[in-house]
Amino acid sequence: MASIDLDLRAATWRKSSYSNGDGGNCLEVADGHPGIVPVRDSKRPEGPALVIAASAWTPFIEAVKAS
Secondary structure, eight states: OOOOOOOOTTEEEEEEETOSSSSSSOOOEEEOOOOOEEEEETTTSSSSEEEEEEEHHHHHHHHHHHH
């Protein structure tokens, strides 16, 4: 697995529209990064981000919706 150096300090993060706003278990994603989708835990915004290939993101979301 390759390691990339990505500065996400200025990234604009967004939560799902299904998030209830109560600080529950939410993921945030940062848009505007061609080819990748950075994902982080909304409860730990200072923590690490998982970087997912954009080509894997859509199938992941479709699988989550189907479950």
